[in-house]
Amino acid sequence: MQKRTRLSLLALSVAVVAGCATVAAVRDEPIQPIQPAKVNNPAMVELGKKLFFDPRLSRSGGISCNSCHNLSTGGADNLAASIGDRWQKGGINSPTVLNSSLNIAQFWDGRAKDLKEQAGGPIANPAEMASTHTVAVSTLQTIPGYVREFKSVYGTDQISIDQVTQALAVFEETLVTPNARFDQWLKGDNQALNMQELRGYELFKSSGCVACHNGAAVGGNSFQKMGLIQPYKTAHTAQGRVDVTKLDQDRFMFKVPTLRNVELTYPYFHDGAADTLTVAVDTMGKLQLGKSFTTQENADVVAFLKTLTGQQPSFALPHLPPSGDRTPRPDPFAKGG
Amino acid sequence: MQKRTRLSLLALSVAVVAGCATVAAVRDEPIQPIQPAKVNNPAMVELGKKLFFDPRLSRSGGISCNSCHNLSTGGADNLAASIGDRWQKGGINSPTVLNSSLNIAQFWDGRAKDLKEQAGGPIANPAEMASTHTVAVSTLQTIPGYVREFKSVYGTDQISIDQVTQALAVFEETLVTPNARFDQWLKGDNQALNMQELRGYELFKSSGCVACHNGAAVGGNSFQKMGLIQPYKTAHTAQGRVDVTKLDQDRFMFKVPTLRNVELTYPYFHDGAADTLTVAVDTMGKLQLGKSFTTQENADVVAFLKTLTGQQPSFALPHLPPSGDRTPRPDPFAKGG
Numbered sequence: 001m002q003k004r005t006r007l008s009l010l011a012l013s014v015a016v017v018a019g020c021a022t023v024a025a026v027r028d029e030p031i032q033p034i035q036p037a038k039v040n041n042p043a044m045v046e047l048g049k050k051l052f053f054d055p056r057l058s059r060s061g062g063i064s065c066n067s068c069h070n071l072s073t074g075g076a077d078n079l080a081a082s083i084g085d086r087w088q089k090g091g092i093n094s095p096t097v098l099n100s101s102l103n104i105a106q107f108w109d110g111r112a113k114d115l116k117e118q119a120g121g122p123i124a125n126p127a128e129m130a131s132t133h134t135v136a137v138s139t140l141q142t143i144p145g146y147v148r149e150f151k152s153v154y155g156t157d158q159i160s161i162d163q164v165t166q167a168l169a170v171f172e173e174t175l176v177t178p179n180a181r182f183d184q185w186l187k188g189d190n191q192a193l194n195m196q197e198l199r200g201y202e203l204f205k206s207s208g209c210v211a212c213h214n215g216a217a218v219g220g221n222s223f224q225k226m227g228l229i230q231p232y233k234t235a236h237t238a239q240g241r242v243d244v245t246k247l248d249q250d251r252f253m254f255k256v257p258t259l260r261n262v263e264l265t266y267p268y269f270h271d272g273a274a275d276t277l278t279v280a281v282d283t284m285g286k287l288q289l290g291k292s293f294t295t296q297e298n299a300d301v302v303a304f305l306k307t308l309t310g311q312q313p314s315f316a317l318p319h320l321p322p323s324g325d326r327t328p329r330p331d332p333f334a335k336g337g
Numbered sequence: 338m339q340k341r342t343r344l345s346l347l348a349l350s351v352a353v354v355a356g357c358a359t360v361a362a363v364r365d366e367p368i369q370p371i372q373p374a375k376v377n378n379p380a381m382v383e384l385g386k387k388l389f390f391d392p393r394l395s396r397s398g399g400i401s402c403n404s405c406h407n408l409s410t411g412g413a414d415n416l417a418a419s420i421g422d423r424w425q426k427g428g429i430n431s432p433t434v435l436n437s438s439l440n441i442a443q444f445w446d447g448r449a450k451d452l453k454e455q456a457g458g459p460i461a462n463p464a465e466m467a468s469t470h471t472v473a474v475s476t477l478q479t480i481p482g483y484v485r486e487f488k489s490v491y492g493t494d495q496i497s498i499d500q501v502t503q504a505l506a507v508f509e510e511t512l513v514t515p516n517a518r519f520d521q522w523l524k525g526d527n528q529a530l531n532m533q534e535l536r537g538y539e540l541f542k543s544s545g546c547v548a549c550h551n552g553a554a555v556g557g558n559s560f561q562k563m564g565l566i567q568p569y570k571t572a573h574t575a576q577g578r579v580d581v582t583k584l585d586q587d588r589f590m591f592k593v594p595t596l597r598n599v600e601l602t603y604p605y606f607h608d609g610a611a612d613t614l615t616v617a618v619d620t621m622g623k624l625q626l627g628k629s630f631t632t633q634e635n636a637d638v639v640a641f642l643k644t645l646t647g648q649q650p651s652f653a654l655p656h657l658p659p660s661g662d663r664t665p666r667p668d669p670f671a672k673g674g
Contacts, residue, residue: 053409054409055407055410055414055415060416060420061414061415061416062404062414062416062419062420067399070392071654072390072391072654072655072656072657073392073656073657073659074659077392077398077399078392078398078660078666079397079398079399079667079668079669080666080668081669081670082399083397083399083669086424087423087424087669087670089669089670263659264659266659266660266666267666275662275666276662277662278662312656314653314654315653315654316651316652316653316654317408317409317651317652317653317654318409319409319410319649320409320410322410322411322600322601322603323415323603325612325613325614325615329415329417329603329604329612330416331416331417332416332418332420332424332426333418333424333426
């Protein structure tokens with residue numbers, strides 16, 4: 001008994017020392033490690049996960065949140081413009097949902113203050129899921145499995161769009177990607193990065209990239225002008241944050257995208273015009289920093305950027321509750337509206 | 338030591354007796370339990386799973402096998418006609434991929450002899466994924482993660498469509514749904530079904546439904562005429578098996594669909610015209626059996642059919658290897674082609 005106590009105390013001491021060591025070892029850098037998700041309400045997360053994968057939130061019955069924010073492919077769809085209802089061309093490149101809870105606001109122009117507000121957008125956007133909040137909620141209300149699950153989470157038989165978007169947001173808050181190689185390095189593992197990746201990171205800092213791409217998400221925390229030193233040439237019509245603020249100074253101001261998992265979230269920029277990291281780094285250097293990276297410098301920065309790929313959210317594909325007899329059967333090919 | 342041996346022998350005896358009891362208890366019925374999947378090559382299954390979820394097998398980069406055979410919704414898309422490339426209307430209701438390895442042949446008209454042959458169809462169908470085998474394979478060949486994984490599974494650097502369709506088929510063979518309540522009853526659990534469900538099953542047999550819907554998949558093992566007693570009225574142009582055999586006697590002959598998980602795979606029939614099980618049972622009774630089920634009889638059969646919902650395949654959502662710099666970036670909205 002005495003021996004066991006001594007062992008437990010020893011184990012405790014080791015744990016405390018290890019804990020302190022880990023905290024002390026985080027390097028003082030303009031980028032911080034991604035923290036694992038804290039799940040306070042697992043039932044709400046599970047409900048939100050189902051809704052995220054449910055195409056019945058769309059008019060056609062064929063488009064879910066996961067269609068454009070595909071969790072198999074870095075939380076984005078890898079298309080310059082997404083495929084919307086009736087194959088409409090999306091208005092802007094779909095940003096990744098991964099680590100989006102760290103963003104200062106949602107959408108490229110920041111018009112939604114948080115994930116809950118964002119979640120209501122695509123459902124009712126005629127070019128995206130093309131439903132309405134009323135139709136989406138009344139559809140869910142006819143699905144017995146959802147009625148039970150909403151009741152268990154929210155304590156009422158009456159489903160509301162507020163519940164739907166809250167559950168979606170709470171699920172999305174779990175979609176963080178900790179433990180990237182860069183984060184291992186930040187936490188003190190000197191072996192986590194090779195020389196080229198370290199060179200790339202030093203250049204990322206010394207060239208000024210880090211002025212906008214910083215914090216845990218390596219971006220996402222400010223709005224900046226696209227085309228600061230040289231104008232950005234594009235046929236795309238998006239005007240950026242001016243649409244929200246109506247201030248002329250906000251023309252071409254866009255939310256700085258996160259660079260977390262950027263290896264997975266091609267193509268790049270709000271118009272999806274840059275197919276590769278090589279092109280994106282070159283363009284950013286010239287337009288935002290007035291700097292032409294050499295081929296070697298470009299490759300070094302790209303090598304660093306690929307160390308930002310973290311652990312992708314891992315969970316079982318959800319199984320959705322079947323429609324009831326009274327649930328409307330969507331017709332993607334219906335004439336008219 | 339002696340005591341342990343005796344306990345082990347006892348445990349063994351119990352196991353043997355339990356095993357025998359289970360085998361002996363399978364009821365002698367025209368429907369047999371679904372057997373769990375046997376996985377002989379887990380690496381090939383994992384590869385096939387990734388391919389199943391990969392939209393890069395389509396021209397647009399937006400449609401995967403899982404788009405129309407959605408494993409979140411019973412292995413089908415719950416649409417009368419699927420959404421194909423450029424929002425084209427699918428030619429026939431997407432059958433469920435669940436338990437499809439038990440089918441006598443694949444597609445409604447049986448034109449593919451097995452899952453491997455089937456898998457090549459939609460990829461190259463201009464109205465579905467609208468790619469070609471050549472493009473699909475050459476795309477995969479530019480994705481470093483796939484090149485590594487194919488090499489590990491097939492031992493060669495050269496990806497082929499044969500490998501792609503084999504891996505897809507081997508993954509699909511794992512998509513069986515054992516342990517439905519009906520199977521528990523078949524295996525001797527008298528409590529697994531209630532009185533209404535048992536009445537429904539008796540009626541299912543005595544009315545003649547079981548003549549076509551039998552075996553482990555409760556269908557899928559023969560071709561039968563749609564509209565045997567009375568003609569089936571539909572605007573749909575599918576002619577069925579005659580397109581394969583060119584024999585006039587095969588006009589309107591379709592593969593009998595499995596009734597496993599039929600609760601999840603609405604709408605029903607090759608044209609997806611029946612929205613609910615109630616309608617489907619009524620139509621089948623009249624057209625195939627010349628029998629008008631009463632409301633109570635219909636409800637009993639429907640109650641039985643819902644006991645055929647089995648354990649849905651459970652696995653972590655796959656994470657796909659990112660495209661390389663040389664991988665073509667698909668444009669869903671490209672002119673022409």
